[in-house]
């Protein structure tokens with residue numbers, strides 16, 4: 730299939746050469762959100778050397794491969810049909826990689842056992858665009874993240890058609906389990922930034938899990954105590 734190359738300049742040396750495809754799904758080209766996120770990683774705001782990184786919906790692999798040139802150990806993931814393009818781009822840029830990078834199939838909503846333990850970072854560029862995939866994507870995020878995982882989600886705010894509604898729904902659902910913080914524009918790369926491309930720094934809500942843990946422990950201790958003393962107290966389930 731015919732290809733055309735997108736060069737992505739790097740502060741630290743030669744540009745990444747990212748092959749794209751003239752035909753195929755939306756993942757066959759480098760989207761602007763990927764450029765913004767890849768260049769944000771280069772600012773050094775997030776330490777990447779020797780960190781475990783997983784990219785979701787990687788497409789051409791631009792973001793994950795950039796992370797690997799910054800010393801991270803990266804798994805770029807996407808659907809089966811993007812694997813060949815991901816492997817071509819990994820091969821084309823392997824001389825620039827100082828960490829490591831491999832490609833794997835990960836379909837949102839499906840089992841993620843092979844990607845455990847939780848990575849240090851999850852990277853996502855332009856993955857909020859398709860209504861049917863919102864819930865599977867959120868499930869994958871919940872299944873993959875640990876308390877210390879930092880999710881960097883970069884998206885282009887679109888005003889056409891169903892896009893605003895999809896975006897609103899995504900953030901509404903996301904906020905049930907995660908805390909979100911917008912990375913200010915002045916922290917993005919000076920050149921690769923745009924008013925309508927946002928980067929969110931997302932973490933699992935700690936309070937909910939701690940509270941659940943606390944109430945589970947309290948229930949367990951109460952059960953033990955009252956069973957031991959052979960008493961039954963109203964309101965305490967034995």
Ligand SMILES: C[S@@+](CC[C@H](N)C(=O)[O-])C[C@H]1O[C@@H](n2cnc3c(N)ncnc32)[C@H](O)[C@@H]1O
Nearest residue numbers: 755756759760763786787788808836837854855
């Ligand atoms: C708009 S493209 C963005 C590609 C790349 N991140 C970029 O910004 O250049 C969205 C990507 O999400 C992937 N994707 C869509 N639905 C998916 C699903 N259910 N599971 C895994 N990946 C999916 C597509 O294959 C595509 O590569």
